[in-house]
Amino acid sequence: ANALTGTTNFYGSGLTVGIGNNGAFGSSALNVESFSVGGDIAFEATGGAKTISNNITFENLAGSPPTRFTGTNNMTFTGTLALGIADQAITSDSSANTTFSGNLGGSGLITKTGTGTGELVFSGSSANTNTGGLTINGGTVVFNKTAGVNAIGAGTIAINSGGTLLLGASNQTSSSNAMTLAGGTFATGGNSTTLGTLTLSANSTIDMGTGASIINFADSSGTSWTSGQLLTITNWSGSSSGGGTDQLYFGNSATGLTAGQVSQIRFLIGGNLVGAQILSTGEVVPTTPEPTALWGAVGLGIFAAGYELRRRMRLAALAIDDDNADATDV
Structure with missing residues (x-):
């Protein structure tokens, strides 16, 4: 390990920092500041996964390139991450995960870009207190704090095309x-x-996953949903009468969404898209019965059809017997 103390500054553009051991920066704080022109500042773990305990501050200037995490080895930062006043962008073009397990603070918006398969993960047991919100323009962000600990402070979470927010544990966000x-x-x-509240501005998906998910949005009847765009609910395994394994709420009454908003929701069930309704509790459910009920209805239909076929066959047989009897009499 190196014996650096104080602050280690990374200034400029087009700079790649290779991290070869966990103590590469000693006990110093790291200050990252890229310029508004030129390339980005990138970090890459070499020789295997690395865990860095130093506190970090992102002070990238407004309009400057994002801080980039690259390579094929996972990196975990256990110190605090402070965001400067300007909005801060993080990009990943790698197949490795980048994890921040300390406190994330500051007032800047954090934006995740990049299409690499590696995930940006917020974990640990201390709540994040940033106030600028989060925008996901590409790739996956995972909220994986201890259950009940906020992975994001105040601010809006925006998930754009190509972006995914995945919950790794329960109760990672707040109202x-x-x-x-x-x-x-x-x-x-x-x-x-x-x-x-939830705003819908383009065709999007809520994937309920496996297990039991209860998602509570605030009353969103006053938010703007772009006309013609659909919100598709996948992997839902709840009850059409409410209170099932998976539950999706908007407020706590039937007025939690407008009729127009409800008409823009679809549930993907058995490969088919079906409409939605909002119950008096604020829970949104499909307008058609869940798959088990549908199969039950199909079974009853098959039984009824079989019964009718047998009845017609018996009537036909009786008619033939009558004809034979008439022929004998002649």
Whole structure:
């Protein structure tokens, strides 16, 4: 390990920092500041996965390239991450995960970009307190704090086309986190959480995952949903009468969404898209019975059809017997 103390500054553009051991920066704090022109500042773990305990501050200037995490080895940062006043962008073009398990604070918006398969993960047992919100423009962000610990402070969560927010544990958000779905996917991972209002601006998906998910949005009847865009609910295994394994709420009454908003929701059930309704509790459910009920109805239909066929065959047989009897009499 190196014996650096104080602050280690990374200034400039087009800079790649290779991290060869866990103590590469000693006990120093890291300050990252890229310029508004030129390339980005990138970090890459070499020689296997690395865990860095240093506190980090992102002070990228407004309009500057994002801080990039690259390579094929996972990186975990256990110190605090402070966001400067300007909005801060993080990009990943790698197949490795980048995890921040300390406190995320500051007032800047954090934006996740990049189409690499590696995930940006917020984990640990201390709540994040950032107030600028989160925008996901590409790739996957995972909220995986200890259940009941907020993975994001105040601010809106916007999920754009190509972006996914995945819950790795329950209760990672709060009612101070409005959500905007603009072409992306909110994947519950079979977990539950509470959110603020929901805005829909492009065709998007809520994936309820496996397990039991209870998602509580605030009353969203006053938010704007772009006309003609659909919100599709997948992997739902609830009850059409409410209160099932999976539950999706908007407020706590039938007025939690407008009629127009409800008409923009579809449930993917058995490969078919079906409409939605909102119950008096604020829970949104399909307008048709869940798959088990549908199969029951199909079974009754088959039974009824079989009964009718047998009845017609008996009548036909009786008619033939009558004809034979008439022929004998002649």
